[in-house]
Amino acid sequence: SSGINAEYGGTTSAASSSVCFEVLGMDIFVDRKLRPWLLEVNRSPSFGTDSKVDNDIKFDVIRTSFQLLNLKPSEKRKALAAQKQLSQARLLKPRARNERKSQFNV
DSSP, rough: OOOOHHHOOOOOOOOSSSSOOOOOEEEEOOOOOOOEEEEEEEESSOOOOOSSSHHHHHHHHHHHHHHHOOOOOHHHHHHHHHHHHHHHHHHHOOOHHHHHHHHHHO
């Protein structure tokens, strides 16, 4: 397999592993000799844009993040259906008799 998922180990299924991630912003200074210097790492970078270059870079960051996640619409539907089923099971689960009594005791 080739592409960004193969290179960086993207998941093949939302059900097979976590799809949590965090995008970090890095401020880098490039000196006269074209050496990069890391100034700071931002845990919650801004995705606002002031220019076309800014927009292009941030759009690519978001697009690439979703490519790495490798989510497909069918997986989203399956995950939502499973979440709904778990919620309904919790709501419809009968409680033990002593739980019902203690709920109304002050």
